[in-house]
Amino acid sequence: MKSMQSFALIVVFWAALWPVSSFGKVEPPAALAGRVTSQEEGPMEGVVVSAKKQGTTVTISVVSDAQGRFSFPRTRLDSGGYSIAIRAVGYELDEPGTVEVGTQKANELDLKLHKAADLSAQLTNTEWLMSMPGTPQQKWDLVYTDCLGCHSLQRVVRSRYNADEFAKFVSYMLQTFTGGSTSHHVQKRIGPLRTVYAATGGTGRHVDTEYLSSVNLSKTGKWDYPLKTLPRVTGRGTRVIVTEYDLPRADATPHDAVVDRKGMVWYCDFGEQYIGKLDPKTAKVADFPVPQVKPGLDTGMNDIEVDRDGSLWVALFNQAGLAKFDPKTQKFQTWRLPKEIDPDARRTVFVASNAHEADGKIWLGGGRGVWGTDLGQLRVDLKTGKWEEIHEWADAAPGSPAATRPHGIYGIAADSKNNLYDFDYESEYLVKVDAKTLKASFYAAPTINSGPRRGHVDAQDRVWFAEHHVSKIGMFDPRTEQFKEWTLPTPFSNPYDAVADKNGEVWTGGMASDRVVRLNSKTGEFVEYPLPRPTNIRRVDVDNSTNPVTFWTGNKDGASIVKVEPLD
Numbered sequence: 096m097k098s099m100q101s102f103a104l105i106v107v108f109w110a111a112l113w114p115v116s117s118f119g120k121v122e123p124p125a126a127l128a129g130r131v132t133s134q135e136e137g138p139m140e141g142v143v144v145s146a147k148k149q150g151t152t153v154t155i156s157v158v159s160d161a162q163g164r165f166s167f168p169r170t171r172l173d174s175g176g177y178s179i180a181i182r183a184v185g186y187e188l189d190e191p192g193t194v195e196v197g198t199q200k201a202n203e204l205d206l207k208l209h210k211a212a213d214l215s216a217q218l219t220n221t222e223w224l225m226s227m228p229g230t231p232q233q234k235w236d237l238v239y240t241d242c243l244g245c246h247s248l249q250r251v252v253r254s255r256y257n258a259d260e261f262a263k264f265v266s267y268m269l270q271t272f273t274g275g276s277t278s279h280h281v282q283k284r285i286g287p288l289r290t291v292y293a294a295t296g297g298t299g300r301h302v303d304t305e306y307l308s309s310v311n312l313s314k315t316g317k318w319d320y321p322l323k324t325l326p327r328v329t330g331r332g333t334r335v336i337v338t339e340y341d342l343p344r345a346d347a348t349p350h351d352a353v354v355d356r357k358g359m360v361w362y363c364d365f366g367e368q369y370i371g372k373l374d375p376k377t378a379k380v381a382d383f384p385v386p387q388v389k390p391g392l393d394t395g396m397n398d399i400e401v402d403r404d405g406s407l408w409v410a411l412f413n414q415a416g417l418a419k420f421d422p423k424t425q426k427f428q429t430w431r432l433p434k435e436i437d438p439d440a441r442r443t444v445f446v447a448s449n450a451h452e453a454d455g456k457i458w459l460g461g462g463r464g465v466w467g468t469d470l471g472q473l474r475v476d477l478k479t480g481k482w483e484e485i486h487e488w489a490d491a492a493p494g495s496p497a498a499t500r501p502h503g504i505y506g507i508a509a510d511s512k513n514n515l516y517d518f519d520y521e522s523e524y525l526v527k528v529d530a531k532t533l534k535a536s537f538y539a540a541p542t543i544n545s546g547p548r549r550g551h552v553d554a555q556d557r558v559w560f561a562e563h564h565v566s567k568i569g570m571f572d573p574r575t576e577q578f579k580e581w582t583l584p585t586p587f588s589n590p591y592d593a594v595a596d597k598n599g600e601v602w603t604g605g606m607a608s609d610r611v612v613r614l615n616s617k618t619g620e621f622v623e624y625p626l627p628r629p630t631n632i633r634r635v636d637v638d639n640s641t642n643p644v645t646f647w648t649g650n651k652d653g654a655s656i657v658k659v660e661p662l663d
């Protein structure tokens with residue numbers, strides 16, 4: 096790396112630097128500002144510019160505007176040496192380097208970009224799905240068989256397996272590794288196999304290995320299709336500051352990240368038996384080992400929630416059961432299932448703890464066999480420790496659409512009365528289970544096979560959820576029993592979760608696109624914010640105590656916690 100001298104550096108006195116934005120607002124003084132240009136495009140909008148102070152775990156990113164201008168406020172960068180990086184698909188920085196930020200003056204950086212030597216290495220999963228030939232069904236099978244769940248599609252398209260070799264390899268891979276695996280944390284399965292794929296010899300999800308070998312490098316050693324890229328963000332999408340906090344365990348795989356009322360961010364690790372707390376003010380992280388209630392079975396967790404009192408609730412996933420963590424005493428309390436409903440294959444993947452005050456009970460989602468074959472959610476009475484297993488689909492009238500569609504509950508959520516909502520990932524259904532009578536009602540979202548994945552209930556008891564398979568946000572209003580749907584601006588985004596903020600705006604993120612998505616549900620306006628690094632965006636959360644609100648998510652593939660602060 097070259098030093099700061101490699102940048103064309105013009106020093107300006109920061110006191111004189113109070114630029115007025117295109118929105119007419121006075122901007123805070125900059126610690127570091129400049130312009131991004133390339134020969135091909137001149138000034139470039141929508142380029143993510145990142146600054147990471149040497150020796151720290153925090154990366155701050157801003158996005159260039161229509162004039163190619165970017166600016167890091169003084170409040171975000173103190174003095175010291177920063178390494179500079181950019182993200183703009185198809186481009187690289189001419190001369191990567193470091194820059195010294197001082198206390199007195201703002202540095203003016205002239206960032207010049209050139210066409211990337213290897214465009215393919217930069218494509219997101221969304222861009223691979225856009226580029227690949229194939230029917231919607233073939234592409235869909237790729238997503239549905241989770242070929243971008245444990246690693247990115249880069250592994251798939253760069254491979255050289257023919258169809259037969261693929262069948263053998265996929266079978267080995269899916270039987271050997273847990274879903275908590277990532278490229279930086281490969282985890283071998285110990286407990287029973289939870290998902291069956293046709294390529295493993297079963298009758299489960301279909302892996303089309305002919306198709307896989309037609310989009311990789313096996314036939315000609317190159318891709319016979321043009322590589323397509325998403326347009327960079329413009330306008331409001333550039334008005335954002337993104338902060339990435341590296342976790343101390345380099346192999347951490349933060350799945351869910353949630354913010355508590357004190358502004359602390361809690362995450363659960365998808366592979367290892369830890370939860371952790373990030374203090375965004377100091378960037379300090381504390382990890383707490385979660386008890387293994389079923390030693391010898393797979394570790395890792397998929398869902399952590401914070402309740403009104405600030406206690407954390409964790410679904411123990413393959414360890415099966417529930418854990419509560421009290422941040423004051425830093426102690427865990429656990430609830431185990433009775434033996435008769437706790438075979439090795441039992442998993443408790445999701446927890447809804449937001450309304451447990453209503454009746455002293457907590458819902459958990461999961462199953463006790465292979466995915467999709469044995470359904471039934473769980474509820475535990477916190478005082479008595481008594482568990483109930485609810486077979487909600489048994490209430491569907493025989494022969495009715497609700498009874499005959501395939502089912503597999505992914506997420507769950509509770510309303511203010513602690514009634515349960517299940518999200519049916521295998522179809523388009525939401526199921527509501529009455530907390531008092533345990534009677535189930537079935538509601539089909541308008542788009543068939545939309546794949547409701549995870550979601551949350553807002554202050555008006557409306558249910559907001561991600562329609563993963565069709566890249567839409569869904570909303571169910573229990574007063575009218577009607578749905579509304581909004582289509583994300585970027586196809587193949589694959590949103591995982593959705594949450595409404597205090598202003599009635601709704602937030603999600605593309606698991607495949609590395610973009611955070613904000614919806615104004617009144618006007619239908621969407622804003623997409625780009626992220627500085629490949630980020631498998633899953634659970635999303637907002638901190639409503641700030642203005643504008645602050646968005647948080649975990650980056651399980653990048654061992655970091657990501658904060659997105661829109662500027663308007």
Ligand code: HEC
Nearest residue numbers: 240241242244245250251254265268272273274276281302
């Ligand atoms: C349960 C997690 C998981 C899922 C789901 C998954 N993979 Fe993998 N895959 C892995 C792991 C772990 C590795 C790396 C193995 C290693 O490095 O030893 C890998 C590696 C690969 C490789 C590279 C192999 C090589 O020889 O370099 C290819 C190709 C691949 N996966 C294809 C797929 C396809 C196609 C799918 C969808 C059918 C898929 N993966 C789904 C876990 C997964």
